[in-house]
Structure formats: structure tokens, C-alpha cells
């Protein structure tokens with residue numbers, strides 16, 4: 001279970017302006033649940049995910065996972081997977097090595113990591129692409145590879161930042177259903193941020209809107 005308690009985060013710019021992105025923000029995500037956070041551009045969605053991932057520190061407040069306070073725990077020791085909208089894959093690696101990457105990071109031997117990556121790609125219907133450079137794949141295929149890479153490490157929490165925004169409308173429809181199915185099958189706890197309510201409703205059991213640094217419940 002993920003718990004955000006009274007998070008505060010404000011960015012100041014050199015001209016004296018500031019953006020309040022979190023203002024006593026609370027959120028609880030139960031184990032196995034997907035929660036969506038909606039909000040317009042600049043409302044602080046990506047910043048919220050970065051605080052959960054440990055890439056940005058909150059100004060105040062606390063983040064707990066399964067009861068443990070994550071303050072001071074570096075990103076690589078949180079056991080979370082973060083999937084960004086862009087730059088989701090390493091362009092210099094082939095598809096198989098992209099998927100194997102997290103396992104190698106976890107200390108798995110390369111040959112074994114590649115074998116598991118090929119199995120994962122088969123599950124995702126991407127086996128034929130294992131040896132391809134990632135830039136040869138379509139946008140939708142790239143996002144599926146990115147999800148395979150995130151799930152193969154069995155993360156405690158999956159963080160998704162606008163996973164479909166680079167895709168055209170038709171592709172999104174199929175992909176959001178596939179993602180919903182695969183995340184449910186993995187039984188994983190997830191936080192999705194997006195500006196697209198249809199994406200959010202397809203994936204998340206609960207949805208909130210980020211307004212002036214606080215979450216308003218939508219469903």
C-alpha cells in the first residue's frame with residue numbers, strides 16, 4: 001500500500017514566481033489497485049510521480065510504502081518502476097536488451113536475463129522483434145516493450161506518466177485495454193498520471209483531479 005501524507009512541493013523561479021504543485025496532498029493506493037491522477041499541463045502530475053519515485057524530494061510531508069517511510073531511500077532501492085511518456089527505451093540497445101536491462105541491474109546474469117526477456121516478449125506478442133533496434137518499432141510497439149521492461153522486474157509499484165500521449169487515437173484504444181489487462185494480470189499496484197480521462201478510466205479503479213496542489217476525487 002502506498003500512502004502520501006500531507007505532501008508539499010513548491011517550485012520557485014528566479015523572478016520570484018512560484019508554482020504550488022502539492023499542498024497538503026494526501027493519497028492512499030491499496031495493494032493491487034491502480035489510481036489515476038488527472039490534471040492539465042503544468043498542474044504537477046509528473047512532479048508527483050517523481051516524488052513517489054524518489055527523483056524529487058517533497059518540501060514537507062511523507063511517503064510510505066507498506067508502512068515504511070521512504071524519506072532518504074534512493075530511487076533504485078524503492079523497488080518501483082517508472083515509465084515515462086518519452087525516452088521510454090534505450091535507443092542503443094535492441095528490444096531484448098531493453099527488456100533485460102532491469103534484471104541485469106538487479107544482478108541477474110546477462111544470458112539468463114536475455115532468456116527471461118525473450119519469454120516476456122513472447123507473452124507480449126513481440127517475440128519477432130527481440131533482436132530489432134527499438135527505433136524500428138512503431139510507437140505502440142515501443143510502449144508495449146516499455147511496459148514489458150517495467151513489469152519483468154516485478155516492481156512493488158508501477159508509475160506511469162502519460163503512457164499513451166505519443167500515440168494516435170486509434171492505437172490508444174487497443175493499447176489502453178491491453179495495458180489494463182496486463183497490469184491486472186500482474187496484480188501490481190500502480191499510479192497513472194494523464195490529462196486523458198478516457199485513458200484513466202480504462203486503467204484505474206479510482207481517479208482524482210490535481211487542482212491547486214490537492215486531489216479531488218472523480219470516481
Ligand SMILES: Nc1ncnc2c1ncn2[C@@H]1O[C@H](COP(=O)(O)OP(=O)(O)OP(=O)(O)O)[C@@H](O)[C@H]1O
Nearest residue numbers: 011019021039040041042043044045046047048195
Ligand atoms: N525541477 C524543477 N524546477 C523548477 N520548476 C519545475 C521543476 N520541475 C517542474 N517544474 C515546474 O512545475 C510545473 C509542473 O510541472 P509538471 O511537469 O509536474 O507538470 P505536469 O502536470 O506533469 O504537466 P504536463 O501535463 O505538461 O506533463 C511546471 O510549471 C514546471 O515548469
Ligand SMILES: [Mg+2]
Nearest residue numbers: 045046047161
Ligand atoms: Mg508531465
